[in-house]
Amino acid sequence: MILRKSCSSLIAGLTTLLALSVFISCSSNKKPTGSAASAEGSSSAAPASSSSSSSGEVDACKLVTKAEAETVMGEKLKDPDSGPASTAGGTICMYGSPESLSAKHVTIRVESPNYNWDKNKEDKRVEGENMRPNRGYIRQVPGLGKDAYFARHVLHVLTDRGILTVAIFKDTADAIASEKTETKTEALEKTLAEKAITRM
Numbered sequence: 001m002i003l004r005k006s007c008s009s010l011i012a013g014l015t016t017l018l019a020l021s022v023f024i025s026c027s028s029n030k031k032p033t034g035s036a037a038s039a040e041g042s043s044s045a046a047p048a049s050s051s052s053s054s055s056g057e058v059d060a061c062k063l064v065t066k067a068e069a070e071t072v073m074g075e076k077l078k079d080p081d082s083g084p085a086s087t088a089g090g091t092i093c094m095y096g097s098p099e100s101l102s103a104k105h106v107t108i109r110v111e112s113p114n115y116n117w118d119k120n121k122e123d124k125r126v127e128g129e130n131m132r133p134n135r136g137y138i139r140q141v142p143g144l145g146k147d148a149y150f151a152r153h154v155l156h157v158l159t160d161r162g163i164l165t166v167a168i169f170k171d172t173a174d175a176i177a178s179e180k181t182e183t184k185t186e187a188l189e190k191t192l193a194e195k196a197i198t199r200m
Helices: 002-023 036-040 066-073 117-129 184-198
Strands: 081-086 089-096 105-111 138-140 147-151 154-159 162-169
Touching (some): 066 089, 066 105, 066 184, 105 184, 117 138, 117 147, 117 154, 154 184, 162 184
Antiparallel strands (some): 081 089, 089 105, 138 147, 147 154
């Protein structure tokens, strides 16, 4: 029983770290721009016809609404946290669970068109090959954007407006499942990506 609780705590801790690593900006000097709710008025309202900010960057919080994130999660989520994606530009938006000990989340990230897609994809491939005890894989996703793949159960899509990344943590079993075949959570990531691409 103690071992089971320890394993559960370890998995919860690891998934929290995964969620944070997806969300945290590469730049420690840049601070989050605040809640998307204040930027949009209502986080569950339909996105504006243009998702570009005044700087010309795509606003990740306008690509997937809070209501859409709640639908795929099957539960209520907090208002989104948003901020810069990296020092190269881009934006990130995270809808997290209101439960303080839960790592459940939906994260949408848009990297600048200047981001090196080929290098990032190759890095993910090498990272997967070096994973132990189970190897990770790059799995292509046909028919989505200009190119798309799953790596570590996270969906990456190349578009004309930049690189779209959709990460959902909903089910621990899906998060630790083999990367060779699509999980239920990955199917939900594809659903959100299809919506987001039309709004970029």
